[in-house]
Amino acid sequence: MDAAEFYLPDECWECIFNFLNDDDDDNHHRYLKSLSLVSKRFLSITNCLRFSLTIVWYPTRLFLGRFFQRYPNLTSLDLSCYYGDLNKLLFQISRFQLNLTSLNLSNRSTIPANGLQSFSQKISTLTSLKCSKMNSIKNTDLFLIANCFPLLEELDLSNPIRFNDNSNFEDEVEALSLTLFKLQKINLSSHTYMNDQLLFVLFKNCKLLREAIILNCHRITIKGIASAIRERPTLRSFELDRYAVVKLITPHFIDSLVSLTSLDLTSSNISNEFLSSIAMKGLPLTRLVLCNCTGYTYDGILCLLSKSKCLQHLDLQYTRFLNNEHLYDTYMVQLSSFLSNLISINLSHCGKLTKSTLFALAGNCPSLNDIKMEYTLIGKESLKCLHLAHNFWLRDENIIMFASMFPNLRLLDLSDCDHVSEGIFQVLRICCNVRHLNLAGCDGVNLLGMKFELPILEVLNLSDTNVDDETLYVTSKNCRGLLHLLLEDCHYVTKKGVNHVVENCKELREVNLKGCNKVNANVVDSMVFSRPSLRKIVTPPGFDLNDKEKKLLFLRQGCHVC
Incomplete structure (x- = not known):
């Protein structure tokens, strides 16, 4: 043939x-x-x-050219971990013919104005820009962004450390909202100048706006939020400001929420009456966050959930009535009967919940894919992700039972579960698809007895354990696909054990050796040059971080040493 x-x-x-x-x-x-x-x-x-590329080292123009030629369909570029001259890098990137739609410039001191201008003159396809956690933002930065990228659909300027001007940014916000006529999602959290008037202007002018996140802005009131939401009927998700006094919510405000599918009320003081009012309006909610909320009881949340048949994501962290009353598991068993479409739920820090809640969720929510129950009496996190951290009474028989229930786990977090020991081997044999394993602080676990391979395991956290060189040898031989290994405060590990890992794990990208006081600092040099896949090394005590020439040399190898 x-x-x-x-x-x-x-x-x-x-x-x-x-x-x-x-x-x-x-x-x-x-x-x-x-x-x-x-x-x-x-x-x-x-x-x-x-389609995506993250740059963390200083690339030459020749290198960039080869890289962009190799990956011709790149649409997303992440420079949030780049430590060189960002203006210069953006200028170099602008000289290539790229169809980038997403750019991340977060974690910088300032917005690179000159670089962005050069970038925007040659690359006009950008629809998403993220500049979060900037050290400072000037009012002229908003004008700059509007002028450079008028086709933006998503803009994240959240959580700047400070603002360089005393201006209230009124003209800038209005110009931004008028120019970005395609804007669908914006995050202006911690922009302390934001008030009711500016929120109204933003919502009025951005006619396609679907999602707004404007947290920690204490000048915005419930009245202002209601007026702004009513002005923008396209809005589907709005994270309410924690400073808003929700107990003063009026019917006018409730009416304004009619089209929302996502509602975040984190740390708000709400009432049963408020939750009942939302239920009666029949909001098409798919996501509800009541993390650390006060003022409501089981009756209020029961009323809302019984009317919210489309709910897919629910966050009830720190819920008071699930911590203090004797019917906590009974409450969750009843609530779970209304959550047939639920995909994820977070019940962490609801300290009285037990396995009864876990089994009820597993039985009543067939679509459930992610359950968080950290800091409970038992703990669990779902079909693919299982978080059992800080459950001090957890035993081997418990985790083996969970493994049998959820054999397709991808993430297993047992950090600070002191009584887990050899049962981990049976768990890993059952859950052979685990990619992320967190055993930090688990002194009872000793991986020296591992007699089988886990080639798919990518992230292993053994921080603050008794792991030694011999254990690292066995682990690295059986987990050759490791990408990230965390060994913080592992006081029995030496250079010999680290070399075992570097030699056997040929795709290794990150190693954390912070606090490993028996690891010789000179191991860093050999690691960088013997394992080209490494992108980040958190160094052991004694390593000289002040040697700029050495750090630059490491960056040229593609590895950030810190």
């Missing part, structure tokens, strides 16, 4: 590779990397399926 009969066009291979990569929850392109080694043709196809 002719080999041509088995030929598949590139489009078919792309569909196959995309199907495989869809299961890569951590987005490390693990499968694509393996496929790229099969042939030059597969390498070319997988390169075309890479």
Whole structure:
């Protein structure tokens, strides 16, 4: 039979590779990397399926050119961890023909005005810009963003440390809202100048706005929120300011919420009457966050959930009546009967809940994919993610039972569960697809007895445990696919154990050696140059972080040392 009969066009291979990569929850392109080694043709196809790039070192223009040529379909660029001259880098990037739609410049001292101007003159396809956690923001920065990127659909300027001007930003916010006519999502959290008038202007002018996050702005009132929401009927999600006095909510405010699908009331003082009013309006809620809310009881949340048949995501962290009353599990069993479409729930810090709640959720919520029950009497987190951290009474038989219930776990967090020991081996045999394992502070666990491989494990946290060099040797031989290894405050690890890991884990990207006082500081040099995949090393005590030439050399190797 002719080999041509088995030929598949590139489009078919792309569909196959995309199907495989869809299961890569951590987005490390693990499968694509393996496929790229099969042939030059597969390498070319997988390169075309890479759409995002994070730059953490100082690249030359020649290097950038080769990289952008290799990945011709890049649409997302993350520079939030880049430590060089951002203006210069943006200027270099602007000289290439790219169709970027997303740019992340977070965690900078200031917004790189000159670089953004050069960037915007050559790249006009940007629809998403993130500049969160900036050290300072000037009022002229809003004008700059509006002028440079008028086609933005998403803008995140959240949580700046300070503002450089005494201006109230009125003209700038109005200009921004008028210019960004396609804006659908905005985050202005901690922009302390925001008030009722500016919120109204923003909502009135941004006619396509669907999601707004404006937290920690104490000048905004409930009355202002109600007026702004009524002005923008397209709005589907709005995270209410925690400074708003929700107990003063009026019918006018309730009416304004009629189209919302997502409601975040974190740390607010709400009442049963308020929750009942929302229930009676029949809001099409798919997401509800009541984390750390006060003032309401079981009757109020029961009324709301019984009317919210479409709810998919529910956050009840620090719920008072699930901590203090004797019917806590009974309450959750009853509430779960209304949550048939639930995908995720967070019940962490509801300290009286037990396995009865866990079993009720598993039985009544067939779509449930993520459950958080940290700091409870038992603890659990769902079909793919299981968080059992800080459950001090947890035993091996408990985690083995959970593993049997949820064999497809991808994340297992047992940090600070002191009584877990050899049962971890049986759990890992059952849950062979675990990619993220957190055993920090678990002194009872000793991985030296591991006699089977976990090639798919990517993240392993052994911080503050009794792990030693021999254990690291066994672990690295059985977990060769590790990407991130955390060994903070592991006082029995030496340079020998670290070298075992570097030698055996050929895809290793990050190692944390903070507080490892028996690891010789000179191991960092050999790690960087012997394992090219490394992107970050948190150094052991004694490493000289003041040597700028050495740090620059490491960055050129693609590894950030801190």
